[in-house]
Amino acid sequence: MSRKSIIITVVLLIGLGALYLLSDAPLPVDVTVAETGEVKAFIEERAKTSLPRIYRIAMPLNGRVLPITVEEDEKVSEGQIVASMDTSDLDAEVAKAQYRVEQFARKIVEQSDTRLEDNSLVQFDEFLKSMDLTVEAASKQQDASKAKWQYARDEFDRKYQLFKRSALSESELNEADLFKKQSEIDYQKDILTWRSLQAIQSAMQIGKISILKYKEKKELSTAVLQEEQKEAQSQLDQLLRDQKRATMRSPVDGTILTRNYSNERTLAAGDILLEIGRLQDLEVEVDVLSQYVGDIQIGSLVDIEGPAIGKQSVRGKVKRIYPKGFTKVSSLGVEQQRVKVIVSFDQSLWKQLKEQQRSLGTDYRVRVKIYTEIKQDVVKVSRSALFRNASGQWQAYVVRNNKAILTDVKTGVMNDFDAEIEKGIQSGERVIIAPSMNLQPGESVEPQVIREL
Incomplete structure (x- = not known):
């Protein structure tokens, strides 16, 4: 193409553009329809499942533990033997202590x-x-x-x-x-x-x-013998307690969460062998920013969701709000003051998991929405349709007679997706979504309704 042809083409394009700008062609905009419905204000956070209590089976005294046969995820019943110690040396000490006690008893009878x-x-x-x-x-x-x-x-x-x-x-x-x-x-x-x-x-x-x-x-000699007998009996009682503790039983009907040892070995008193929990008591532990905790009440409704739960969310309620906050460093390295909140599951959780052939344990990652306020039958619009002017007043563009009318609105309950409109917009009116900075009040528009945002 020659240089002359290029210049002519550019001039024609500029002319057509100027002609379009000077014309009254309506501006295409995306709109949503204000409707009557429910609006919920919520706090959304990452959380994890937890148990209110984990029962730890520990070595009762120094000694040798026999092989532990129960495994993780195995169901155990209250009183079931889950671990045992080698008690051969302890049994011999018990027999000696019993003989001493019997000897003192015979002497006391003779002197009393x-x-x-x-x-x-x-x-x-x-x-x-x-x-x-x-x-x-x-x-x-x-x-x-x-x-x-x-x-x-x-x-x-x-x-x-x-x-x-x-x-x-x-x-x-x-x-x-x-x-x-x-x-x-x-x-x-x-x-x-x-x-x-x-x-x-x-x-x-x-x-x-x-x-x-x-x-x-x-009776002085008898009293001395009795004191010696008490000491011997105390030693025997301690040995019998150790003998009983050497057989470790489950304190509850529950599930083996952790097995730290399986083979026979010598361990010190206090070493944790097993952890047992009642999975039916599962709850959710969430760390909420302290500035939002004041909006949460005991009994507030909660939606619990995430891959660990499945495709459908599960309903829960706020069970406990801790009275003391703590400092936590975010993933961006920012120190945040947070408060621990405990959420209880609705009992429908187990039915839902069974239908989906899923299992749920402790320390699983989930997400929660804690609802702080819920309003029914109110006028609501998409949150993306609202913006603030220089003075902080909420505004929106309402399409009336195919013109963008700038309207002051009074909002109520809001979340990231919807906003309650108390004044300024009626149900059924069309509102422009994410209006352009170049849009002018009263400008002609060509609305295109967006059903799903």
Whole structure:
């Protein structure tokens, strides 16, 4: 092509472009239709399955463990033997300890004949009971005599006042005085009687103590033997406990999660042999940014999804929110303050997994959507149709009479996909998706409805 032909072609193209720009041809735009429906605000995070408790079977003491035959993913029942130790040396120690305890028992029987002292103590106890009742009766008699004396004294004082006013004869006054003195003497006699009985009671108690001291001296050798027997019994009990612990049983109906050893070997006390868990208690552990945790409540609905779950998501609920946060470094190296949240599975999980012939264990990766607010029957549009102006006001382009009308809107619940419109857009209106920066208010447009975003 000649240089002249190229120049002519360029000029023609520029002219056609200018003609198109100057014409009123409508601008093609993608639109979505505002509709009435449900809008959910949610927090989406990566998470993992976990168990609220893992039961660890550990070596109870230093020794040799026999081969462990149970394997990972094997079902075990509560009380089932899952591991055992070689107890040949322990069995011999138990037999020796049992013989020592029996020897001490025989010696104690020989040294513990205190029947005479026991009979004497029984007699003293019965006599002391009788003395206790006698002393108590004397004490009550003393209280009665005291009350009688106080009454006689008060009566004498009353009659003396009457005598002074010549309202009582002298003989009646003398009679009241005699009654007062007799009551006082009776009271003093009862005090002496009570104290005498107390002295007798104390003497009898001293006699009993003397017998007890004699018995204590006689039983000294028996007490020493008994203490030695207790020590021997304690050693035997410890050996029997070790013997019992050497047979390790499953504490629950569960599944073997981890088997650290399979062959016979010598291990130290505390080494973990097996981990057992109840997979039916599986839950989800998710670390949520602390600024969002305030929007989450116990019982908030959760959708759990991911390849580990299958094609369909499973519903769950927030079970627990930890009261303390922690710092976690993101994949981009940014320190973030997060809070651990525990989500419980809906029981339909196991039916769904069975239908899909899938299994689920602990520490499997999943994704969760924790719903913080759900609204029904509201006007909603695609989130991509909204934008903010310079002052922060939410706006959207609504197509009316094939023209792009810039409209201020008031939003409600929002997520990454949908937004609730409280004011500015009606259900059924067409809204431009991701409007161009060059789009002008009132400009003619050619809308093309997008069904799926």
